[in-house]
Amino acid sequence: MTTFIESLQAAWQRNRSLVCVGLDPEPARLPTRFAGDDDAVFAFCRDIVDATADLVCCFKPQIAHFAALGAEGALQRLIAHIHARQPGVPVILDAKRGDIGSTAEHYAREAFERYGADAVTLNPYLGRDSLQPFLDRADKGAVILCRTSNPGAGDLQDLDVGGMPLYQRVAERVAHEWNGNGNCLLVTGATYPSQLAEVRRIVGDMPLLVPGIGAQGGDVEAVLGHGQASDGAGLLISSSRAILYASAADDFAAAARQATLALRDEINRHRRMPTD
Ligand SMILES: O=C(O)c1cc(=O)[nH]c(=O)n1[C@@H]1O[C@H](COP(=O)(O)O)[C@@H](O)[C@H]1O
Numbered sequence: 001m002t003t004f005i006e007s008l009q010a011a012w013q014r015n016r017s018l019v020c021v022g023l024d025p026e027p028a029r030l031p032t033r034f035a036g037d038d039d040a041v042f043a044f045c046r047d048i049v050d051a052t053a054d055l056v057c058c059f060k061p062q063i064a065h066f067a068a069l070g071a072e073g074a075l076q077r078l079i080a081h082i083h084a085r086q087p088g089v090p091v092i093l094d095a096k097r098g099d100i101g102s103t104a105e106h107y108a109r110e111a112f113e114r115y116g117a118d119a120v121t122l123n124p125y126l127g128r129d130s131l132q133p134f135l136d137r138a139d140k141g142a143v144i145l146c147r148t149s150n151p152g153a154g155d156l157q158d159l160d161v162g163g164m165p166l167y168q169r170v171a172e173r174v175a176h177e178w179n180g181n182g183n184c185l186l187v188t189g190a191t192y193p194s195q196l197a198e199v200r201r202i203v204g205d206m207p208l209l210v211p212g213i214g215a216q217g218g219d220v221e222a223v224l225g226h227g228q229a230s231d232g233a234g235l236l237i238s239s240s241r242a243i244l245y246a247s248a249a250d251d252f253a254a255a256a257r258q259a260t261l262a263l264r265d266e267i268n269r270h271r272r273m274p275t276d
Helices: 004-014 040-055 063-067 072-085 101-114 128-135 151-157 166-178 193-203 220-227 252-269
Strands: 019-023 058-061 092-097 119-122 141-147 184-188 208-211 235-239
Touching (some): 004 141, 019 252, 040 058, 058 063, 058 072, 092 101, 092 141, 101 119, 128 141, 128 166, 151 166, 166 193, 208 220, 220 252
Parallel strands (some): 208 235
């Protein structure tokens, strides 16, 4: 059985890419060719996946973008499509789960059994027991929010907790206590490079999911300068809107491919590339 971490490492290497393409469909922004198409959300995301799969280390569908439309079926079929047609490219379900243990069990079943995800984003606010059903799945990835990319990230995450900001306490706790199965990752926004560096210092080579490149204005060079692991990898640099909506015309899939290629190459220019 291949674990999430093994698939991720293989995809980093095979595709020479740290890019994670976020799948955040917004009906109002879909190309006009999808007007009147009842299955537009699935068809659009499928075309993006097939146009970029050899250039990425993972895909990250965002659950609210499907659920708000009643399109959970499209999300299920999309993840099944990725596994069938792009095998070896892992899928992170961005659902930011976390609840009391009995409910968390259901969230874990939803992510891994219903949707067939390889990893899921998690909110640590309720504490370890709220994430235990995810931590116990050694074959799956537990991608835990640490220092997020949004403007209000510091409201709580920067609060001083015994001489250290809360986000650093989260990093310490995950790295030293919750990662017994070696299946944890942390989320650190591209928009805050110095905090990214602090997290990297605390967690060693643990993989970090870094959203905030592209539409949120994060800087690729700063992310690589502050966040790469000792082997020049260790990052999943996520971009959604800047790739999905690179063109609103019929060439949207080719434009998404170009945008992904450009991001991959820009990232690689700032990496210590492994010799192969
Ligand atoms: O967990 C996430 O993926 C996430 C964490 C974070 O700190 N910031 C963040 O933007 N995200 C997600 O990453 C995606 C960013 O989208 P773009 O700004 O369009 O690239 C969205 O789906 C967000 O929900």
